[in-house]
Amino acid sequence: MSQWVTKGLATGVKATHYPRAAETAPGTSPGMPAATSLPAARAQLVAARCPTAALRQVPSGVEVDRRRCVHCFRCVRETESPVDWDAGCQWAELLAGSERRGRSLGRAFSRSLHILVVDAGDCGACLSEVRQLNNPYYNMHRLGFFLTPTPRHADVLLVVGALTEHMRLPLRKAYEAMPAPKRVVAVGSCALSAAIFSPSFICAGGVGKLLPVDVEVPGNPPPPLAILHGLLLVAGRKPPSGTDAVRAGANQDRLR
Amino acid sequence: MTAMGRLLVLILVLCGAGAALSLFAGRRRRPAIVGWLGSAAALALLWFSGSGLFAGAPFHATLWSIPSLATVTLSLDRLSALFLFVSGLVLLPGSIFAAGSLGRYVGRYSLRAFSVPYFALFATLVLIPLSADAASFLMLWELMSVLTYLLVSYEDETDGQRRSAYLMLAVGEAGTVLIALGFIVLANSGPLEFVAMKAAGATLGAQGRWAVFLLAFLGFGVKAGLVPVNFWLPRAYTAAPAAFVPVLAGATLNLGLYGIVRVAGELLPASMVGPGLVALGVGSLTALLGILYATTQSDLKMLLAHSSIENAGIITAGFGAGLVFVASGHGSLGSIALAAALYQMVNHSVYKALLFFTVGAVDSSVRTRNIDRLGGLIKVMPFTALFFLVGALSIAALPPFAGFVSEWLTLQTLLLSAELGSTGVKIVFALCGAALALTAGLAVTCFVKAFAMGFLGMARSEEARHARPARIWAIVPMAGLALLCLALGLTPTYVIPVLGRAAAPITRVGAAQALVPPFFAANPHHGELPAAFVAEFHALGAEVGERLMPGRGLVVLHRGGKANPVVFAMSTAYMAAVLALMLLVAYVVFRLVIARRRAVERRAVWAGAIPRLLPEMTYTGTGFSNPVRVVFEALFRPTIVEDTRETVGLHFRAAIRRIRGENHLLDRFVLDPIADSALWVSNGFGRLHHGVLNAYVLYGLVALIVALLVGRFS
The missing domain is CATH 3.40.50.12280 (Rossmann fold)
Known part of the structure; x- marks a missing residue:
């Protein structure tokens, strides 16, 4: 029992510090495509690759309907015109x-x-x-x-x-x-x-x-x-628009 | 003739008139006769016994002599007055209820067959506690057995009802034989008046006393419902018509206890500890077995019957503890125990009659008493549900209702065994106390089940959903008894002195001195109580209500010696006042402060989002009491038959049918062996009666030769 207590105390807090501090651990989010400015022809191509119609072609490039995205990575992998990738996770x-x-x-x-x-x-x-x-x-x-x-x-x-x-x-x-x-x-x-x-x-x-x-x-x-x-x-404990971004640079290597 | 004599004659005349009128009146009028004359006779009985109980009015009448047997004597002391008063308390509402519930028999049964024995039994119940000689007592006792048999077998639609009544009669007769033997041993060929028998009892040796005690205890224990001779009781109570069960539980059961108290307590001098210990042990065992079987019943009437057994056990245990205390010289502790036992007896009569009324009302409205077919009755029978709740709270011994004080006092008395010298006696007291504590706990479970599964939740059958509310003839008796339950629970300080005086012939000390110190009387100096002691209780509020209530106050308190000035103390009246105040404050705070601006939204019951909540999916009474069933499986010894039907191989089961049968413990160990041996003996005789004429001539010849030989050589 005493060992259990001391061991616990020595281990310290291993839980994430989110939301008090930004999340830094690798692999906590698969990421999500972000709105990208692309030439019209390329935008049409990449939007056509999306199986759930989450990417939509607009005059400035493509827009993302996050509610439909299934992280299939078809818009970033094996394509000539990859979209930008939002590696954070404060999507709610x-x-x-x-x-x-x-x-x-x-x-x-x-x-x-x-x-x-x-x-x-x-x-x-x-x-x-x-x-x-x-x-x-x-x-x-x-x-x-x-x-x-x-x-x-x-x-x-x-x-x-x-x-x-x-x-x-x-x-x-x-x-x-x-x-x-x-x-x-x-x-x-x-x-x-x-x-x-x-x-x-x-x-x-x-x-x-x-x-x-x-x-x-x-x-x-x-x-x-x-x-x-x-x-x-x-619960009203975060401002509605996620302004404090999560640093997740370690995720970038998974994309290509 | 004295005033008391005239009252008694009035009661008997009313009973006679009732019997005669119901013989000649028209069929529709007969229920009204039972109601009016029965309640008038009960009122006269209350007046008669009340003046004996509260004012101590004497009554003694020597009627006539039976040559070579006894002088028939009627005599009223406070003990018999108490039992008569309780009978009156049950018979008054009982007659009203009987009048109403007899309506359903019009055209199906002869109402004469009910009302004539009813009035005859009424008169018998009045005379039994009055009779002061063994001969008339036994005759009246026999009359009571026969009349209760007639009334229990009134509804004889099923074979089971007739058999139950017959079993009751048979066991009752055996009990009467034992009582008669006990009287014979006690009288010791002297006169049969109780006064003379009391004198003879004082000179009896130890063996004689044991014999008288055991014979009387077992004999009266039949009617009182004690182990091992109570196997008739649940069956008879279930078979008896709703109009009569309250009388059975509230009056005739008491007479069994009356017999035990009269013979073992008064006629025999309380000088031996042993009989008291036997009564204590048997009482505790009875109580525990009674409540165990009550908890697992799903027939409400059967449940109440088993609970009557439990209460009879508690009363007997209290009485036994009192005998032990008196025998070992602690008269004042003995008076506490006896007051507790008598208190429990009064309470049991009142709340059990109340509960039987409610079950009768439910039965006549829903046509079933099976808890698993009831449910939700509080919506259709609100008054009946309320009164059942009052009765259930009383019988589960929850303050401030009746039942709490008496059970609490009984348990406290068992704890007082520390005053006794012998270690063996202390161990018996401790074990019995534990058994009674378990009983009290199970009683709560039992009546939570009865109320929650019977009256709350969803209706489990069409009949329960469309039940009609109880009629006025049922509401009035129930309301009266419910109020009485509350009164008995709130004013123990006014009840205990009366009970103490009734038990005084046995203990020779009144319970009032030991239990109810005069907090109100003799203010401001409180006479016998030390000033510091009073000041301490004054700070607690023991004198609140002094202006309103006369007498001794509202605190029940047992004073010990110097080292331990207060052994136990409590006041249900103040407790109830505080409880009411707290509820009121909580209500006011919630309604007026917290919830003033909030809307209450009512939605359907959450049942796991199933499409439709069916009554079959809700908790049943059987399910509720199943833990008790499982824990005490070794005692119940159920016979379980499992019938599994398979389709292909062993792995695909098409249907599993599980039948669980239970044989009561006493049936297994007492009734069945007796029945089997009786059958064996009669089978042996049956073999002789084969109908062959030549053999019968041979029997005659053999008998003649034997007779001649005996005559020749003797």
Whole structure:
């Protein structure tokens, strides 16, 4: 027991310092294409390579719809005109709220946020990333985020997966069972736009079709830090536009 | 004739009139006769026994002599007055309830068959505690057995009901035989009046006393529902009509206890520790077995029947502890124990009658008593649910309702065994105390199950969903008894002196002196209490309410010696006041301060987002009590039959059917062996009765030869 304590103390804090300090560890994010200015012919070529229509040709070059990107790297690898690459991971976006409904949850929830995770048709990738939040490195308890198995105790509904037909009723029930104020965080490109599955006989495309989504966390799957960023946004502990960039220069070598 | 005599005659006349009128009145009027005359007779009984109990009005009547047997004597002392008063408390609401619930039998059964034995039993219940000689006592006892048999077997739709009633009669007769033997040993060929028997008991040797005690304890234990002779009780209670069970549990069970107290406590001098220990041990065992089987029942009536056994056990344990204390010279501790036992008896009669009324109302409305088919009744029968809750809280011994004080006092008394000298006795007390504590815990489980699964949640059947609310004839008796439950729980300081005086012939010391110090009386100096002691309790608020209540105050307190001035103290009245105040403050704070500007949103029950929550998916009573079933599996010894049907090979199961049967512990060890040996003997005789005429002539010849030989050689 005493050894356990001393060993623990000697090891020190191994968890990430995010969001207090920028994340420096390598391999924490796969990155995401960024808007690039390209000649029209090249922009058309590279936009055509995108399987989910996340890249769109505009007069100045290409724009990225992050909600649809699945990190296939087809726009940067084996192409003559690679797009710019955003190697950070603070991709979450707080959607504009209406008059009645504020955007983030406010101060009362900033140190204690209870999260209900619902798998609405996930392949397992996003869930696996959500699970990482509980491990010693990301350790979301240090930020006051807790998972709860019942919507009655939940403040945030975290939805992963393309919303399948069979999960529509359970998801709506879970949302209705939550006490107000409540927010919805959609995690992963499937939850946001049902990227490669939609529209099809099994899913109508994204959680937004059913519930009012407050925070969108793009990525396929989004890295744990992106999910943390989304939760910090919904708890009102991050400014809405991610200004403090994550230094992730070590990622650059993976791209080509 | 004295005023008391006139009252008694009035009661008997009312009973007689009831029986006669219901013989001749029209069929529709008969329930009303039971209601009006029954409650009038009960009121007269309350008046009669109340003046004996509270004012000590004497009543003694020597009626006539039976040659060579005894003089039939009726006599009322405070002990019999207490039992009569409790009978009155049950019979008054019981008659009203019976009148209402008899309505459902019109056209199906003869109402005469109920009301005539009902009034006859009423008169018998009045006379048994009054009779002061063994001969009339035994005759009345026998009459009571037969009349209860008639009433229990009133509903004879199923074979089981008839058999249950018959088993009750048979075991009751065996008990009567034991009681008669006990009286014979005690009287020792002297006169059969109780006064004379008491004198004879004082001269009896140790073996004689043991014999009388064991015979009486076992004999009266049949009616009181003690181990090992209570196997008839759950069956008979379940078979009895709803109109009669409250009387069975609230009055006839008490008479068994009355017999034990009268014979073992008063007629025999309390000079030996042994009988008290036997009563304590048997009582604790009865209580534990009773509550174990009650917890696992899913038939509400059966559950209450087993819980009656539990309560009878607690009462007997308290009585046994009292006997031990008295026998070892601690009269004041003995008076505490006996007051606790009698208190428990009064409480049990009141709340058990209340609970049986509610179950009767549920049964007549839903047509089932199976907890797994009920549920959600609080929405359709709100009053019944409320009164069941009051009864359940009382029986689970939660303050401020009845039941708490008596169980608390019983457990406290067992802790007082530290005062006793012998280590062996202390060990018995400790073990019994542990058993009773376990019983109290299981009682809470049992009644949480009964209330939560029966009255809360979702309705588990169509009948329960569309149940009609209870009628006024059920509401009024239940409301009266519920109020009585609250009153008995709040004012122990006014009940204990009365009980103490009733038990005084046994303990020779009143419980009031030991338990209820005069905090209100003799202010400001409080007479016998030291000033510093009073000041300490004054700071705690022991004198709040002094202006409102007369008498001794609201604190139950047992004073010890110098080293330990307060052995235990508590006040349910102040506790209830504080509880109410806290609830009120919490409500006000929540409603007016916290939730003033908040809207309350009601949504459907969260059930894991399944498409539809069906009643079959919710927790059942069987599931709730399953942990108890599993923990005590060695005791229940269930027979489990598993029937698995496979389709292809062993790995594909099409259906699994699991049947679990339970045979009561006493059935296995007492009833079945008796029944088997009786069958064996009668089979042996049956072989002789084969119908061959020649052989019968041979039997006659052999008998003649034997007779001649005996005559020749003797």
